Amino acid sequence: AQKITQTQPGMFVQEKEAVTLDCTYDTSDQSYGLFWYKQPSSGEMIFLIYQGSYDEQNATEGRYSLNFQKARKSANLVISASQLGDSAMYFCAMRLNSGNTPLVFGKGTRLSVIA
Amino acid sequence: EAQVTQNPRYLITVTGKKLTVTCSQNMNHEYMSWYRQDPGLGLRQIYYSMNVEVTDKGDVPEGYKVSRKEKRNFPLILESPSPNQTSLYFCASSLTRGLTYNEQFFGPGTRLTVL
Numbered sequence: 439a440q441k442i443t444q445t446q447p448g449m450f451v452q453e454k455e456a457v458t459l460d461c462t463y464d465t466s467d468q469s470y471g472l473f474w475y476k477q478p479s480s481g482e483m484i485f486l487i488y489q490g491s492y493d494e495q496n497a498t499e500g501r502y503s504l505n506f507q508k509a510r511k512s513a514n515l516v517i518s519a520s521q522l523g524d525s526a527m528y529f530c531a532m533r534l535n536s537g538n539t540p541l542v543f544g545k546g547t548r549l550s551v552i553a
Numbered sequence: 554e555a556q557v558t559q560n561p562r563y564l565i566t567v568t569g570k571k572l573t574v575t576c577s578q579n580m581n582h583e584y585m586s587w588y589r590q591d592p593g594l595g596l597r598q599i600y601y602s603m604n605v606e607v608t609d610k611g612d613v614p615e616g617y618k619v620s621r622k623e624k625r626n627f628p629l630i631l632e633s634p635s636p637n638q639t640s641l642y643f644c645a646s647s648l649t650r651g652l653t654y655n656e657q658f659f660g661p662g663t664r665l666t667v668l
Contacts, residue, residue: 442595473657475659481641481661481662481664482659482661482662483596483643483645483659483662485656485657485658485659488656529595529596531596540586540598540601540611540612541586541598541645541657542598543588543595543596543597544595545593545594545595546595
């Protein structure tokens with residue numbers, strides 16, 4: 439069964455600086471997708487970025503980029519130029535592209551951006 | 554506007570009183586699922602549905618029921634709620650679970666407290 443590990447329960451970053459949120463995953467499948475979601479204090483889940491296991495380039499979406507290292511099974515989220523509004527819970531998730539396996543989430547990292 | 558809606562958003566109830574949390578999506582998505590979010594555990598899948606009349610258990614199905622009579626609706630039923638079902642619940646939908654990228658859209662969440 440696949441597993442997602444986020445080892446940082448909480449992180450602090452200064453406004454305008456970059457921050458990396460760690461995510462490692464475990465699966466024996468070769469075809470899968472990796473996702474990052476943001477959950478602000480209001481509670482909704484906001485999709486940020488996606489990386490397919492066969493994508494050769496790291497995904498980017500505005501200030502978000504995904505540092506995908508397949509051999510190390512890591513999919514770290516990099517947020518550049520942090521803003522106060524980035525303070526939230528961040529979840530890494532993975533879904534296999536075969537079978538009926540669910541979207542599996544890590545336990546999350548709480549990011550606090552300091553002015 | 555493409556969205557997933559859930560009702561109610563907040564609910565306080567007592568042990569044993571049957572309740573239903575509704576979920577509806579307007580994107581003609583085949584795949585729908587329910588998650589619960591608990592502190593320190595991330596999101597865990599309760600049930601999912603591949604299409605109308607096709608449902609299956611996720612990781613934590615005990616104490617829950619679902620139905621999928623129409624494509625747009627996927628209600629979550631707690632026949633006899635217990636305090637350990639106090640949680641934040643999310644409904645989500647996506648096009649399919651196929652090989653291509655499929656963003657999973659989340660509803661706003663339902664915060665349930667069982668006394």
